[in-house]
Amino acid sequence: MAIRSIVESDLSGKPDAATQTFGLGDTWYEIDLTPEEQKKLEEALKPYLKVGRKAEKTTPAKKRVVPETTPEERDEIRAWGKKNGYEFAGRGRIPKMIMKAFDEAHGIDRSK
Incomplete structure (x- = not known):
């Protein structure tokens, strides 16, 4: 048995009919x-397509x-984390x- 799809x-x-895709703005x-x-549709868009890019x-x-941390800082953070019960x-x-948690405990702001 064959199934035939008809696009209207x-x-x-x-x-x-066939599906056409186009964009306008971000949609x-x-x-x-x-x-x-x-x-x-193509004729209606032709003036815009001609000058568009x-x-x-x-x-x-x-x-x-x-x-950005040094290897020494990372070792310190790991030791602090294990000491404070982090797994x-x-x-x-x-x-x-x-x-x-480490930064908050030590007053470090890395957002700069």
């Missing part, structure tokens, strides 16, 4: 249009927040919760 135009309800839209309706994909750079691995990244 969102504007006219006519069959044989992307999808609409199902017949070939004739797609041509009308393609936008580059912009992905916000992830801000990596890693406190964490002896190697690798020191959990943020422990860094924050």
